[in-house]
Amino acid sequence: MEFPKGKDLNISLIICTKDRPGDLKILLDSIQGQNEKPFQLIIVDGSDNPVEDVVNTFRDQLKIEYYPLRPPGLTRQRNFGICKLNPEVDWVGFLDDDLELCEGCLSDLRYFIQSHNSLGGVGLKIKNQPNPKKSFLREIFLIDKFPGGVVTISGAAAPIRPYDESLEVEWLYGGATFWKKEVLDNYSFDEWYSGVGYCEDLDFSYRVSRHYKLMVSANSECFHHDKEIRLEKMKPMGEWSVVAWWYFARIKNNFNPILILWSILSISMANLFSSIIKGSRGRWNYFLGTIGGVLKILFGKVQNSKGFQK
Secondary structure (H helix, E strand, C coil): CCCCCCCCCCEEEEEEECCCHHHHHHHHHHHHCCCCCCCEEEEEECCCCCCHHHHHCCCCCCCEEEEECCCCCHHHHHHHHHHCCCCCCCEEEEEECCEEECCCHHHHHHHHHHHCCCEEEEEEEECCCCCCCCCHHHHHCCCCCCCCCCECCCCCECCCCCCCCCEEECCCCCCEEEEEHHHHHHCCCCCCCCECCCCHHHHHHHHHHCCCEEEEEEEEEEEECCCCCCHHHHHHHHHHHHHHHHHHHHHHCCCCHHHHHHHHHHHHHHHHHHHHHHCCHHHHHHHHHHHHHHHHHHCCCCCCCCCECC
């Protein structure tokens, strides 16, 4: 592939990991197999059992800087990684430890960035990302707006679908995203989103989108090897999803509270009906969690909430 002429881009990667050595190995294998290697690779490890042994197997092929960080927290680990960036870096990618980059992903990304000079952020195309069809009900509930990638009037993140064409968006997934270094000089991740985050990517990218153009690159591809949430974790996840949504939409961005609650209660009822019709214990637990989150909203306990850990 012939790239546009001009200054080469120094692209660094920050990987925040916790207790997933097998997934991390798959990701590092895919980075090692790229025809274009990162300028700098930072791994911030919040694991209970550090994964440095996995990292060490790649040190000969990749320029890895490894940092353990306790206590863990996705936004805390990302901000720590930003502090370790080489001053000569131009763009920075944040990759979840359960990603796998497709062949040529980083070179395709560089081509895309150099072809769109006004960009502040770029998301990778997640090939196995769910691709929900246009739904009248989802739009009535204000949780989607086709074709996606926007923030609805209730502060919900309309899904970013895996299109074959690049798309300008208002928000980006946090773990498959690259940012112009200038953006990271002016914005940081809100560490209120503790644990695995949830809505932390929406919060960060939406703030940036008010001043910079964001796009998803259709040719820069990866896979996300997401794991099913354990049954006992569904209730705390449901609660945290509601609390984090309210914190982003109402406390930080002043979206209409009635519309936010309309969307939250719509999702709660959908999980309730699904649990009854399909006999899903997981959906029932998630429903109970969302009701707990609504109670925290009503009693003003959102800002004192603690994050969710998978």
